[in-house]
Amino acid sequence: MTEEINLKQTFTDFVNFISRNKNILFGFIFFGVISVIIYQNIKPSYFETQAICMSGIAEYERIEQLEELSQRTAVDLINHLQINISNKDYTEISSLLNLTLDESKSIKTIEAEQLYQQDMNEKFYALNKFEVRLSVFDNNAIESVQSGLINYFNNNGFIKDYHNQYLESNESLIDDIKSEMIVLSTMRMNASSNSLDLSSVNIISGKDDKTISNQIISLAQLKEEIRTNQLLLTPLVFVTDFAKTNKTERDLLIWSILGGFISLLFGLLFSFVRELK
Secondary structure, X not given: OHHHHHHHHHHHHHHHHHHHOHHHHHHHHHHHHHHHHHHHHHOOOEEEEEEEEEOOHHHHHOOOOOHHHOOXXXXXXXXXXXXXXXXXXXXXXXXXXXXXXXXXXXXXXXXXXXXXXXXXXXXXXXXXXXXXXXXXXXXXXXXXXXXXXXXXXXXXXXXXXXXXXXXXXXXXXXXXXXXXXXXXXXXXXXXXXXXXXXXXXXXXXXXXXXXXXXXXXXXXXXXXXXXXXXXXXXXOEEEEOOOOOOOEEOOHHHHHHHHHHHXXXXXXXXXXXXXXX
């Protein structure tokens, strides 16, 4: 009972304290919010945009890995750039992305994140794509940064070596497939001239689940799949480009709320010390 009375008395005293010093508290809050608004309008505004990318680095490495790591190397390479940006090492950024110094200085942040999709069982699994979020002070630099990222991946020593090896091995495999197709074609012609029964002549078998049983067609499909992957699985490809936005961002609402709250705390402290005196 005594504790309830004390709690009630404490709350009543606090309300009375707020009531006595409401003008001071409102003054502090007003000053804090106005200061934030002025600062946010003085400091440079920035532009936010994003793009969806994919990379064939995991395919070059030919390493058995978890599904969520399929784009991990590409994501880490882009996020590594943020270290130089945070350290304001614009000369290094210019060199890596092949940008001018002014274009490098216009980059505020750059961040990449693996994309996931949820299935019917509410389980998330990684896609073969990732998202890149970019903030710049000059929206005219967005297109240059996109070209710079492609240059950054194409000229990376690690990626270049693996990519060249990947292309060479694919070309060798394609040549082997062509040779095998010629051998199979010759065997078919010889078998046909000798009136032999060719069970592999059937191209499609099965009524509902159709499967290809013709070896030559299977090899032809494999060859085209390899060629498609060679064109698609480049070090970095933009599925959707960065949009050149004209809408500036200033975080005005968030910082105004935070500034008002901090000003309120200072106002409470000032009012408390004032009453003690």
